[in-house]
Amino acid sequence: MMRIGDTGQGPGRTWSGAGLAAAFVVVALLPMTYLHVIGAAVVDPFVTTISDYVGVPGGFALLAVAAGSLALAALVLAGGLAPAGLPRPDGPARMLASGAAALVVVALFPTNYPGTPVGIVANVHRVAGAWVFLSLPLACWLIARRAREASNWRPTAPALSWCAGITGVVSAVFLLSHLPMVLSDSLVVPLQGGLERVLYALVMLSLLATARALRFAVVGARSTAPVRNRLQTPAGDFGTGDLGRAA
Template sequence: MNNEESATVAVWRWPGAVGALVAVAATLYAHVAAGQVDPMTTLISDYALLGVSAPAMVGGTIALAVGSVWVSYGLARVDPARSAAARVLLLAGAVGLLLTAAFTTDTAPVVVSAGGEIHRWSAALVFTALPCAGWLLGRRFRNPALMVVSVLSVVLLAAFLAAHPGSLVSSLIEGPGYYGLLQRLLVLSDAAVVLLASLCLGGRSDASRVPSLGLPTLT
């Protein structure tokens, strides 16, 4: 890779990474600013209902959406042939993130408004699309860390759904006592997916290498 190619890769790699890191920083700030919210028993979306933490949560969500879009566009530039499915999933995740930012949730665990329903299903889109995109990119670029984080995100999603109040097994596993923590770990894992996916830009996979045909070269 020459200097010009390295500069091009950096253009697409680092903004996506910055978006993910800004999202994590904003989420941590919201937790500190709204100390009265119990992270074990409340959803992370509840921070958007408080004036002191709402700007940080909305800003962090938008930052992660922008990072996802940037990674998707970067993939279209550096690996257009084989990254189509992952790009679609990243864009779907970005749309879901923007919708969760635009439509605030209802007070957990009850959803009673149309905006709350949009928020809930948009979050479901995010939690599904991003780890799937991460898994595809992890296989494509032979990135074990990205594959592991993507699988971890799916495991956390399953645990969160099981622990969420209203689940058939929630009371059996005492889910209401810690389902908020599971969601926070899930959000962090999805941010890690976007971060690691952005760092894949410019990486080489065996599938991207054109094998030599053993033909003589002209000099």
């Protein structure tokens, strides 16, 4: 009996890992929500970034859990692209893996406490965070482009394209908003915190959209596998099947 993926056109496994990736995204959302609740009195969500919750009791650990969970989600998705039959999966898989690595760096190297000088550790945190906001939308866009080339991925391409496009635009605006701070040493960027929270929500949405596309690709290929099996019956089998018996 033929397994899904034996033709090289469909997934090589029937478990996509999409549910696990989605679960990691939800897990990441929980500590972020909790930090916003306990830090409401000291952190202005419209002005300060999420990283500034490091100054809240337990903030470092909770931020690390959130970043680590998103990293695991990205790694699960990266590992599922090739088995799910995405054409040329190496590029987007590497982008997802690099974004996961950057999230780990973000977790291990926290930003400076509010009101303290910016040091090397905080700068490492910022560079890694910038790469997260660049790599994950780019990975979603690469997946969307390749999805149009495979029948089991194609229906999800429009949603992936929209997620990647909107996230990419917001990411560019957010990153460019840091230029005044870099050029003039100003620490005040209007609504920077609010913009970052919108961006994080879009990054999570992009990961969830990728997980949905991954699941759709595996389920779609699984449902069409019996049809492919019948169409690929060797010519030599005629005469031994129903037609042969009827003759």
